Amino acid sequence: MEEIINNNDQTLVIDHTPKLGLEFDYEQEAYDFYNEYGRNYGFSIRREWYNKRKVDGLVTSRKFVCCKEGLQAQCERDRQKRYERAETRTGCKAHMIIRHDKEKQKYCIHSIELNHNHALHIPQCAHMMPSQRKISKAQALEIDLADDSGIQLKDSYEFMGRQVGGKDALGYTKQDQKNYLHNKRQRELKYGEAGSLLRYFQKQNRENPSFYNAVQLDAAEQITNIFWADAQMIVDYNLFGDIVSFDTTYRTNKEYRPLAMFVGFNHHRETAIFGAALLYDETIESFKWLFETFFEAMSSKKPKTIFTDQDPAMAKAISMVMPSTYHRLCKWHLMQNAMKHVGHLLRGEGGFRIDFSACFKIYEEEEVLFSAWDSMLHKYNSDYDIVKFFTHFERLLNAKRYKELQVEYNLRQKLPKVKIASPMLVQAANTYTSQLFLKFQKQYEEFQGAFVKERGERDLSHEYVVSIYGKPKDRRVIWNSLENNVSCSCRKFERCEILCSHALKILDVMDIKVLPEKYILKRWTKEAKNESVQDFNGHDIITDTNLEVTTRYKSLCPLYVKLISRAAECEEAYMLTLENYKEIIRS
DSSP, X not given: OOOEEEEETTEEEEEOSOOTTOEESSHHHHHHXXXXXXXXXXXXXXXXXXXXXXXXXXXXXXXXXXXXXXXXXXXXXXXXXXXXXXXXXXXXXXXXXXXXXXXXXXXXXXXXXXXXXXXXXXXXXXXXXXXXXXXXXXXXXXXXXXXXXXXXXXXXXXXXXXXXXXXXXXXXXXXXXXXXXXXXXXXXXXXXXXXXXXXXXXXXXXHOTTOEEEEEEOTTSOEEEEEEEOHHHHHHXXXXXXXXXXXXXXXXXXXXXXXXXXXXXXXXXXXXXXXXXXXXXXXXXXXXXXXXXHHHHTTTOOOSEEEEOSOHHHHHHHHHHOTXXXXXXXXXXXXXHHHHHHHHHHTSSSHHHHHHHHTXXXXXXXXXXXXXXXXHHTTSOTTOOHHHHHHHHHHHHHHHXXXXXXXXXXXXXXXXXXXXXXXXXXXXXXXXXXXXXXHHHHHHHHHTTEEEEEEEEETTEEEEEEEETTOSOOEEEEEETTTTEEEETTOHHHHHSSOOHHHHHHHHHTTOOSOOGGGSOXXXXXXXXXXXXXXXXXXXXXXXXXXXXXXXXXXXXXXXXXXXXHHTTSHHHHHHHHXXXXXXXXX
């Protein structure tokens, strides 16, 4: 391949943008070039058509396209499916066509289209794109070795990711590894101990000055309580900390010390961790210190609502530290206590169970949060000592954040299915994250069966009684024509922050065909994280302080993995690579 090199101030920059006439020695070289361009630009590629010479089978022309080229075909079987697959094709026209030049005996770029009709992936998700994923022979040997040794797939994937500096440098996903292994036996991989508590905090502070930690000492100068929050926790709280759940029911280790967690929902409705603490006692003084410390880390920002269990000491501390915050008892904890005291009634099919459950309808969102969080907490081993605990807590945190990165990738990769062609649904699909759009679309579909039973006027307000076909309960909706406000007695917008089917019906009656901006909360949109957040020192938080080093490292890692994989295939290449490595290290 001809490399176009710009020499500016003695700096060499290789231009990887496809250009007409650019030459390659082999078809595979052209594919690798376009694939690397796609990696840098944010799209996956695939081979489409080709022409071959009959005499010797030489490929005379080949078209490479964006993976979103074309449209998904619809058939009768697809329409009968209960669950519809998300769209991945958008009819993108981006492509590169090469032709073989007989005289030069090279492949040249004959046609090129660089524009795409879809959102491009962020650099952190490049390794998830299909054309960037491939298990090399050397990696396959490592996977087999790990599997034969009884290592769990999850743990071997984590270990191999650490070997090359992160999962995004591996060149394949965990699902690729699972497909390769074909469900072989797995065992648990045990990791060794990390540093002590103080060394852990010092290390975190060195890596990112926005990391916050504090300890409370007793009269004997002994540590009683510990709180910490890393940069990402502080950012997440500032963006999504309007509703917080605080939980101390899980005991971390053999000393039976409570792990206290501040958690909530991010814009994908994934669990977001805002801060953590280890408590040696659960007194008013301890909770008061913890809440004050938490708000110091979060630049004094208070949540609108906090959910907790029924601890009286905790309730007293909340009233002292955050008097303007709504304090609510969570359904999850109430149900746990109810099972202890009246479990025999709840396990039955009688009216008590129905009436008891009906009392908690308003807390459906919070129940989902605690159920998910409880499931995640139980991944811990109850016998961890304080040192092992931090190692495994960080590992769990990284896994959760990587999952969020996958959700971010899917947000751009899989387009939501708009079931009804309407301006409002299209607007919602382009604005909301996938989970919120599905919830909104459900309300929109329900509103199709809504009708107005009664209507009346009072001053500047219009009152409507709205009924949904098939549902027994009517709702009262008020429209304020002066302020263009709509409110419903079901209070779904106040609870879930999306408009209900009853309110949507009245917007339709008022001939409003798109969602008013006041009813689209940024915290549930795709742009929720597009703003800077300051830490407790007033500095803009950078979640990755070594971004330039990390970027260079992640750029080099996949290249060297490919090099090492090839070098391991024969002795001569292995020795040559080893000699060059020693030469580079010496210099």
